[in-house]
Amino acid sequence: MKVICVSGYKNTGKTTLVTRLVEALSEKGSVGTVKIMSHHRFNPTDTDTGKHFDAGADAVAAITDSELVIVKRNPTLDQALDSLADAGMDFAVVEGAKSSSLPKIVLGEAADAEGIVNVVARLPERADWDTDRLVELVLEQEDWVTxxxxxxxxxxxxxxxxxxxxxxxxxxxxxxxxxxxxxxxxxxxxxxxxxxxxxxxxxxxxxxxxxxxxxxxxxxxxxxxxxxxxxxxxxxxxxxxxxxxxxxxxxxxxxxxxxxxxxxxxxxxxxxxxxxxxx
Structure with missing residues (x-):
C-alpha cells in the first residue's frame, strides 16, 4: 500500500487536495483515507455507541446499511494504516500528521516549518495543483506492508x-x-x-x-x-x-x-x- 500525507495549516486546502487525490488514485486501485482529528469524537456521549464506549468497551463497532465504523481506545496512526493495508487498500491518503515520518505533500507556509520531515512536495495553498504529477509521486513511495x-x-x-x-x-x-x-x-x-x-x-x-x-x-x-x-x-x-x-x-x-x-x-x-x- 502506497501512503502519502497532505499537511498544512488550517484553511490551506488540505481536504480539497485529498479529495482530488482520492479521485485520481481510485482510477488505479482501492483508496483508504485517514483524517487526524485530535479534539473530535465520532461517538458522542448521547449516542448508543458512545454509551457503550463510556461504559468501558475497548472497541465499539457500528454498522449501518452502508457503513462500518470501529472505534477503539489508544488509537495510533500506525494502527489506522495497518487496518487499511489489511483491508486490501492499494493507497492511503492521510490528512494531517505533520509530525509523522510519513512522506508528505505540504501546503503553504507549513512547508518551511521546522520539524516537518520527509517532504516530497511543497505546494501553494488553494491552487490549481498538478494532480497527475502528485499521483506519480505517490507511486514512487515505499509500500506499507503488513x-x-x-x-x-x-x-x-x-x-x-x-x-x-x-x-x-x-x-x-x-x-x-x-x-x-x-x-x-x-x-x-x-x-x-x-x-x-x-x-x-x-x-x-x-x-x-x-x-x-x-x-x-x-x-x-x-x-x-x-x-x-x-x-x-x-x-x-x-x-x-x-x-x-x-x-x-x-x-x-x-x-x-x-x-x-x-x-x-x-x-x-x-x-x-x-x-x-x-x-
Missing part, C-alpha cells in the same frame, strides 16, 4: 485454488537474549539490492514442486522490542512442501539479503552484521 496485506495478496494469486494451505513466519525483536535486555533494533539495507535479493529468493522458491507462491518483507528503521521485523508467506498444495519451503526461505533471507542491524540495549548500542532479525 502480514495481513501479504496474505491477502497471496490469496489473490490466480493459482490459489491449487493450494491446500498458507504458512507464515513473523520475526519479532527479541527482548531478552542470554541476559542482555534489548530495547530496540535498527535496520538498514541497500534498498534496491535487498529488494532484488528477496525477489530472487521468492522466484526460486516458487519453482519447487507444489509451491504456489512465496512473498517476503523486511522492515527497516527503528523497531522496538516485541514489534515485527520480517514476514514470510508461503502457499502450497500440501503441508509437507509448505513448511520445508517456509524454513528454507527464512534461511536464505538470513544469508543472502544485505541488511545491517544495530542493537540498542541497556548496556549500550552496537552494530551487528546479522541478517536474521529477531528470530
Amino acid at each position: 502480514l495481513g496485506s501479504l496474505i491477502r495478496k497471496i490469496k489473490s494469486n490466480p493459482d490459489i485454488g491449487f493450494s491446500g494451505g498458507i504458512a507464515t513466519f513473523t520475526g519479532i525483536v527479541r527482548e531478552m537474549t542470554d541476559g542482555t535486555h534489548t530495547q530496540a533494533l535498527e535496520f538498514e539495507k541497500y534498498a534496491d539490492v535487498a529488494e532484488r535479493a528477496m525477489e530472487k529468493i521468492c522466484v526460486e522458491m516458487k519453482q519447487r514442486e507444489g509451491i504456489i507462491d512465496v512473498l517476503m518483507h523486511h522492515r527497516t528503521g527503528l523497531i522496538k522490542a516485541g514489534e515485527d521485523i520480517v514476514y514470510i508467506v508461503v502457499a502450497a498444495g500440501h503441508r509437507k512442501e509448505l513448511f520445508v519451503t517456509l524454513v528454507d526461505a527464512l534461511e536464505r533471507l538470513k544469508e543472502e539479503v544485505p541488511i545491517w542491524k544495530k542493537e540498542l540495549t541497556l548496556d549500550g548500542d552496537f552494530w551487528v552484521h546479522d541478517k536474521s532479525g529477531g528470530e
Whole structure:
C-alpha cells in the first residue's frame, strides 16, 4: 500500500487536495483515507455507541446499511494504516500528521516549518495543483506492508485454488537474549539490492514442486522490542512442501539479503552484521 500525507495549516486546502487525490488514485486501485482529528469524537456521549464506549468497551463497532465504523481506545496512526493495508487498500491518503515520518505533500507556509520531515512536495495553498504529477509521486513511495496485506495478496494469486494451505513466519525483536535486555533494533539495507535479493529468493522458491507462491518483507528503521521485523508467506498444495519451503526461505533471507542491524540495549548500542532479525 502506497501512503502519502497532505499537511498544512488550517484553511490551506488540505481536504480539497485529498479529495482530488482520492479521485485520481481510485482510477488505479482501492483508496483508504485517514483524517487526524485530535479534539473530535465520532461517538458522542448521547449516542448508543458512545454509551457503550463510556461504559468501558475497548472497541465499539457500528454498522449501518452502508457503513462500518470501529472505534477503539489508544488509537495510533500506525494502527489506522495497518487496518487499511489489511483491508486490501492499494493507497492511503492521510490528512494531517505533520509530525509523522510519513512522506508528505505540504501546503503553504507549513512547508518551511521546522520539524516537518520527509517532504516530497511543497505546494501553494488553494491552487490549481498538478494532480497527475502528485499521483506519480505517490507511486514512487515505499509500500506499507503488513502480514495481513501479504496474505491477502497471496490469496489473490490466480493459482490459489491449487493450494491446500498458507504458512507464515513473523520475526519479532527479541527482548531478552542470554541476559542482555534489548530495547530496540535498527535496520538498514541497500534498498534496491535487498529488494532484488528477496525477489530472487521468492522466484526460486516458487519453482519447487507444489509451491504456489512465496512473498517476503523486511522492515527497516527503528523497531522496538516485541514489534515485527520480517514476514514470510508461503502457499502450497500440501503441508509437507509448505513448511520445508517456509524454513528454507527464512534461511536464505538470513544469508543472502544485505541488511545491517544495530542493537540498542541497556548496556549500550552496537552494530551487528546479522541478517536474521529477531528470530
